[in-house]
Amino acid sequence: MTQQSRAQSDVFVPTGQLQFGVFFQGVNSGTIWKAAESGSQTDFESFRRIVQTAERGLFAAFFLGEGLRLREHLGRPHALDVVGRPDAQTMLAALASVTTNIGLVATQNTTYNDPADLAHRLSSLDLISRGRAAWNIVTTDNAWTGANFRRGGYLDHADRYRHAEAFVETAKRIWDSWETAEGPARNVLHEGQHYTVDVTPRLPRSAQYRPVLFQAGDSPEGRDFAARQADVIFSAHPKFDAAVEFRKDLVARSLNAGRGANAVQIMPASEFILAPTADEAAAKKEWVRSLQIGPQQAVAYLEQFWGRELSEYDPDGPLPEIDPVVEETSETRGSGFHGAKARQLADQWRAEAKDKGLSIRQFVTSRTARMDATFTGSYSAVADQLAEYARVGAVDGFNISPWLIPSGLDDIVNHLVPELQERGVYPTEYRGSTLRDNLGLETPVRTADEAAEAVRAL
Numbered sequence: 001m002t003q004q005s006r007a008q009s010d011v012f013v014p015t016g017q018l019q020f021g022v023f024f025q026g027v028n029s030g031t032i033w034k035a036a037e038s039g040s041q042t043d044f045e046s047f048r049r050i051v052q053t054a055e056r057g058l059f060a061a062f063f064l065g066e067g068l069r070l071r072e073h074l075g076r077p078h079a080l081d082v083v084g085r086p087d088a089q090t091m092l093a094a095l096a097s098v099t100t101n102i103g104l105v106a107t108q109n110t111t112y113n114d115p116a117d118l119a120h121r122l123s124s125l126d127l128i129s130r131g132r133a134a135w136n137i138v139t140t141d142n143a144w145t146g147a148n149f150r151r152g153g154y155l156d157h158a159d160r161y162r163h164a165e166a167f168v169e170t171a172k173r174i175w176d177s178w179e180t181a182e183g184p185a186r187n188v189l190h191e192g193q194h195y196t197v198d199v200t201p202r203l204p205r206s207a208q209y210r211p212v213l214f215q216a217g218d219s220p221e222g223r224d225f226a227a228r229q230a231d232v233i234f235s236a237h238p239k240f241d242a243a244v245e246f247r248k249d250l251v252a253r254s255l256n257a258g259r260g261a262n263a264v265q266i267m268p269a270s271e272f273i274l275a276p277t278a279d280e281a282a283a284k285k286e287w288v289r290s291l292q293i294g295p296q297q298a299v300a301y302l303e304q305f306w307g308r309e310l311s312e313y314d315p316d317g318p319l320p321e322i323d324p325v326v327e328e329t330s331e332t333r334g335s336g337f338h339g340a341k342a343r344q345l346a347d348q349w350r351a352e353a354k355d356k357g358l359s360i361r362q363f364v365t366s367r368t369a370r371m372d373a374t375f376t377g378s379y380s381a382v383a384d385q386l387a388e389y390a391r392v393g394a395v396d397g398f399n400i401s402p403w404l405i406p407s408g409l410d411d412i413v414n415h416l417v418p419e420l421q422e423r424g425v426y427p428t429e430y431r432g433s434t435l436r437d438n439l440g441l442e443t444p445v446r447t448a449d450e451a452a453e454a455v456r457a458l
């Protein structure tokens, strides 16, 4: 099946191939930078090494998340967060100069940016990188980010997606306003419910026409939005059965949106802990977990749910008898649950920990392990597992957060990639020079009039 007939088909057809991206959160904790040779997350040199390793492993994309404000807890930055890295687009523009093929994906939210400005900045990255830029569209779901902006507050969930739709269509209209690749470009005058723009694009089309669109957001509204707008969805479902379910769901939503069954690719967030043998990988995982959930992290994790300081509690002792402060726990302030549910869950957790004889640290370790998205095993066993994902088309690839830099990525590039290539499920060279080429995506075909019509409806 050709790329074009696949794109138009209303039947899902697996490509039998996988592609990798490497993902760094904007503001994060974990073990990523903890090795002596990791370097600093604010140093260009650390990222140069990482992106060049990923490119050596023929990764499709280098992906930066975005966090515009640290989570706070009881008036101070949350103990689980570390200060983030330099701004994504600045870093990616610098990385464009030391790479030739890898895609450069900037996470940018639609809630606190403006469409004409962001469209111009993304066009700049696309031109500087000769057609390798992508925008990971997020709506950002928290009030503590809103407090950092002049307009304050934040939009409720449904409103965020209505804004996002108008935002993306406005940006696309700006990119699509060229009559031909050389021009002229039309003026875009749009007065919609959400945005007003009066702009003529200042930059021509890039080598890949316009930036590739990724989307990350998992609610039904988020998935429908991705089905209408995205080229690739950054999903949260790496486990096999969940990935297959997610594919079915997304295919149905894409068809419903009037696009083909193969129109949207899927790359779930994932981690890999690999070694020559299964036993060595399991031991490595134990070690990584012990680094991730140290005494301070264990107590800070519970504080998110208790809404109060718990530093006087022994991480190796039982869960706190004291109750959560209900009015301080809110998911918009970085907590996993809020309101009356807090007390109920605290009771449940205390009972579970007591029953199993678990300390705070052991309980937090076991709880976070349940949400674990890690593939752990020998290089060959994990390659077999991934080949099955490729065979059934559960995903198009994986967006990988290395657990430790540089060895977590070196393991993948030096050992997993060759195993996958042997199984015929991973590229042996870059297909082309643009991100769109390397992902096998169609070039959008839309006239300036069609683009104007799409945004007028919003």
Ligand SMILES: Cc1cc2nc3c(=O)[nH]c(=O)nc-3n(C[C@H](O)[C@H](O)[C@H](O)COP(=O)(O)O)c2cc1C
Pocket: 025, 026, 064, 065, 066, 067, 107, 109, 137, 138, 139, 140, 141, 216, 217, 218, 219, 220, 221, 222, 223, 234, 235, 236, 269
């Ligand atoms: C895999 C994944 C990665 C995300 N990365 C970011 C990010 O880097 N920055 C951000 O502000 N939001 C990020 N989000 C959150 C989304 O912006 C969105 O606000 C959130 O998922 C709530 O929308 P939903 O209810 O549709 O899932 C991410 C979401 C997912 C599922």
